[in-house]
Amino acid sequence: MDISTACIHAGYKAGNGEPRALPIYQSTTYHYDSTDTVAGLFDLTVDGHMYSRISNPTCAFVEEKIAALEGGVGALLTTSGQAANLVAIMNVAGAGDHIVSSATIYGGTVNLFNVTMKRFGIDCTFVDPRASKEELLAAVRPNTKAFFGETVANPALNVLDIEVFATAAHEAGVPLIVDNTFPTPVMCRPFEWGADVVTHSTTKYIDGHALTVGGVIVDSGKFDWTVTDANGTPRFPGLCTPDESYHGLTYTDAFGEQAYITKARVQLIRDLGVYPQATTAFILNESLETLPIRMQRHCQTAQRVAEHLEAHPKVKSVSFPGLASSADHDLACKYLPQGSCGVISVVVDGGRERAAAFLDHLKLASIEVHVADSRTCVLHPASSTHRQLTDEQLVACGVEPGLIRLSCGLESADDIIADLDQALAAI
Ligand SMILES: *Cc1c(COP(=O)(O)O)cnc(C)c1O
Numbered sequence: 001m002d003i004s005t006a007c008i009h010a011g012y013k014a015g016n017g018e019p020r021a022l023p024i025y026q027s028t029t030y031h032y033d034s035t036d037t038v039a040g041l042f043d044l045t046v047d048g049h050m051y052s053r054i055s056n057p058t059c060a061f062v063e064e065k066i067a068a069l070e071g072g073v074g075a076l077l078t079t080s081g082q083a084a085n086l087v088a089i090m091n092v093a094g095a096g097d098h099i100v101s102s103a104t105i106y107g108g109t110v111n112l113f114n115v116t117m118k119r120f121g122i123d124c125t126f127v128d129p130r131a132s133k134e135e136l137l138a139a140v141r142p143n144t145k146a147f148f149g150e151t152v153a154n155p156a157l158n159v160l161d162i163e164v165f166a167t168a169a170h171e172a173g174v175p176l177i178v179d180n181t182f183p184t185p186v187m188c189r190p191f192e193w194g195a196d197v198v199t200h201s202t203t204k205y206i207d208g209h210a211l212t213v214g215g216v217i218v219d220s221g222k223f224d225w226t227v228t229d230a231n232g233t234p235r236f237p238g239l240c241t242p243d244e245s246y247h248g249l250t251y252t253d254a255f256g257e258q259a260y261i262t263k264a265r266v267q268l269i270r271d272l273g274v275y276p277q278a279t280t281a282f283i284l285n286e287s288l289e290t291l292p293i294r295m296q297r298h299c300q301t302a303q304r305v306a307e308h309l310e311a312h313p314k315v316k317s318v319s320f321p322g323l324a325s326s327a328d329h330d331l332a333c334k335y336l337p338q339g340s341c342g343v344i345s346v347v348v349d350g351g352r353e354r355a356a357a358f359l360d361h362l363k364l365a366s367i368e369v370h371v372a373d374s375r376t377c378v379l380h381p382a383s384s385t386h387r388q389l390t391d392e393q394l395v396a397c398g399v400e401p402g403l404i405r406l407s408c409g410l411e412s413a414d415d416i417i418a419d420l421d422q423a424l425a426a427i
Helices: 003-009 035-042 057-070 081-090 107-119 133-138 162-171 251-272 278-289 291-310 329-335 351-361 391-396 413-425
Strands: 074-078 098-102 123-127 144-150 176-179 197-201 215-219 315-319 343-348 377-379 403-407
Touching: 003 057, 003 278, 003 291, 057 074, 057 215, 057 278, 074 081, 074 251, 074 278, 081 107, 081 144, 081 176, 081 197, 081 215, 081 251, 098 107, 107 123, 133 162, 144 162, 162 176, 215 251, 278 291, 291 315, 291 343, 291 413, 343 351, 351 403, 351 413
Parallel strands: 098 123, 098 144, 144 176, 176 197
Antiparallel strands: 074 215, 197 215, 315 343, 343 403, 377 403
8 A cells, every 4th residue: 555545544444334534532431341351451361442541542543554654563652752752762771771862863852861861760872873883883882772863853954874773773682763753654664774663753744733742653563672682681671571560461472573562552651641632643643644745745845945045145054855965965865765854954144143034024934933834934043942052052062043944834835935035135
């Protein structure tokens, strides 16, 4: 099935006389005919829903659809992209463990890895996304449990060399977790390049209409969680030894290739309480139906806008993987041949004040702390998310004072370009 067809038909299938559209099962709880059924549910020997903090039919249909789109064996929705990355890591690492992450990732994830997870006792080494396999392996410690990176980084827009990261992770005996938020499965499917687990902030293109905050974890089913260290001790005891919170059940024995995603749900989502509402899943399902057409349009428009801005005399530089001038153009051609995303980084000539003035003259594009929306939006980090920093400090963390993040929406490319041109003419 082509991905455009799967976006519409994977997941919910209407039976005879049943609703054509995915129903919203707005219920916290479920009814059973016998105590035996309930006992089976709690033992995880009977399939079904137990309580909407752990699963819900509307959410389950959307999970099935997203798993099909990524080519995975199972998926788990979460209340945010942050929760997806937190649970994806916690499912393999605990206090005393360590992960290796690409340095150019979303700021919220940097904080999670650098501050909050460190307080839980999980350490992180940040590496250059262009590191070689040898350099990546040099960051590995005996307690390393995962590698992490973003297919197209937010906001750096560099492209991850997924094959190099996957090869290094597998030589180290650990999984590669890839945050695939910006390309979505329409533009890149990291499992095809060796990734083991994929995460998304569904808040971005999967929703795509700025309606719901959410996340998802997808399991490829390919990683062997029974791997042992040189001395024979299991590297992932949480997955391949008995779980006391399930009377000694062992996930790899009971669930085979779905061990990782099942443990994430019945143990971590159960205990952390970060499962979304049925209505959120319903909205995502609606948005997923149009994802391929929307992604194609976002990417085509961003390509035109990036080429136009690159040739504009008042623009100092443009960063977009689809540009031939991009340092990651080779990786974009390999991993993202149909396009990457609709987000572009633009540096306006003249620094902080000129960039702010440019934003204030825009009429169609609106100033927002958001990306990947149907409406074109812009943000100037130096006057918003990074405003406490001096120009020198900004440059040190890779953000030029004149840098603008531009997220191309679904409006006509001509109208977006006309708006950018009139604002550039006014400064
Ligand atoms: C936005 C974003 C997140 C965080 O997602 P939320 O849904 O805002 O919690 C994680 N990763 C990437 C790449 C993002 O763009």
